[in-house]
Amino acid sequence: MRALLVDRSAPAGLRLGNAPDPTPEPHQALVRVAATSFNYGEVGHLLQEADEGTVLGWDAAGVVERAAADGSGPAAGTPVVTLAPDGAWAELRAVDTDLIGTVPGGADLGAISTVPVAGASALRALHRLGPLLGRRVLITGATGGVGRYAVQLARQGGAYVVATTGDPGARGDALRALGAHEVVGTPAAVTEPVHGVLDMVGGKQLVEAYEMLAGGGTLVAVGHAAGEPEHFPHGTLYGDDGRHDRSIASFHLLGCTALAPDLTWLAGRIAAGELDPGISWRGSWQQAAEAADALLGRRLHGKAVLDLD
Ligand SMILES: NC(=O)c1ccc[n+]([C@@H]2O[C@H](COP(=O)([O-])OP(=O)(O)OC[C@H]3O[C@@H](n4cnc5c(N)ncnc54)[C@H](OP(=O)(O)O)[C@@H]3O)[C@@H](O)[C@H]2O)c1
Secondary structure, three states: OEEEEEOOOOHHHEEEEEOOOOOOOOOEEEEEEEEEEEOHHHHHHHHHHOOOOOOOOOEEEEEEEEOOOOOOOOOOOOEEEEEOOOOOOEOEEEEEHHHEEEOOOOOOHHHHOOHHHHHHHHHHHHHHHOOOOOOEEEEOOOOOHHHHHHHHHHHHOOOEEEEEOOOHHHHHHHHHHHOOOEEEOOHHHOOOOEEEEEEOOOHHHHHHHHHOEEEEEEEEEOOOOOOOOOOOOOOOOOOOOOOOOOEEEEOOHHHOOOOHHHHHHHHHHHHOOOOOOOEEEEEEHHHHHHHHHHHHOOOOOOEEEEEOO
């Protein structure tokens, strides 16, 4: 099969070449991939660390080529959305059936390929905050893949949504169109306490966002796009200023269980036009280096979708 292989001598460290077809385990379906989407974590981190020749990739949408031998999961011919620790950047991938969502017939599989990491992370992290109806929620790094889904889902869940971006002037309108009530440049500019935070940036923004939490509130540390450590001023965590019982929760999507229903639900919302997949770059997987460079250079706000043509 053809696949994007790690090759540090190639642009962005990726080369379209050939790899052996995967051999599914009994609980895995074999999926023919139509489209994949890039995530910051795999392009920014995994690609730098992986062995030469590896086939990476978390997100892929396609059609089941061969159902799982143990009888679990969708039948051959079913359009699906899939998540796994690797193997998405290839024509065929073997995926555990509990990480496969089904997709309505006729849906754009490129749009659906944005769901697994970005959409499912936003959904699970928002669940960690509890009920959102009538509550104020702050989303940092809101223009990114996870952030755009988080803004929409928090708004649909009934929250008052405050979003951050490094450039509210240029990107504020797009965030308001997705459902943000307010757009600010940094959590320190938030004017009233919030019940919950989804933080995609880390570092100084995480520390500032924690300061904005109301008593009993929760900050979910989803991402670390800034690549900075977090330094809390002495006394920040005493909890003796009337805002006690605030929490910071760590988060890792691949540690979550029973994701298939979330993937199916998110794919259905996109197919119905009720969620915007946030595609800001789309092209052939032969142009993978262009998409990876834009993502790492902070020039790509939203999802990059690669069609396997
Ligand atoms: N824990 C998990 O399971 C999990 C799951 C998914 C993602 N993540 C992590 O979550 C983070 C976001 O992922 P993503 O896919 O949404 O990434 P992304 O598409 O690159 O979006 C990140 C956003 O953060 C902002 N940003 C980028 N660099 C920044 C910097 N140096 N300082 C401040 N803001 C910066 C950018 O917005 P502006 O330019 O508009 O400010 C960008 O749109 C990444 O760290 C990723 O690894 C973790």
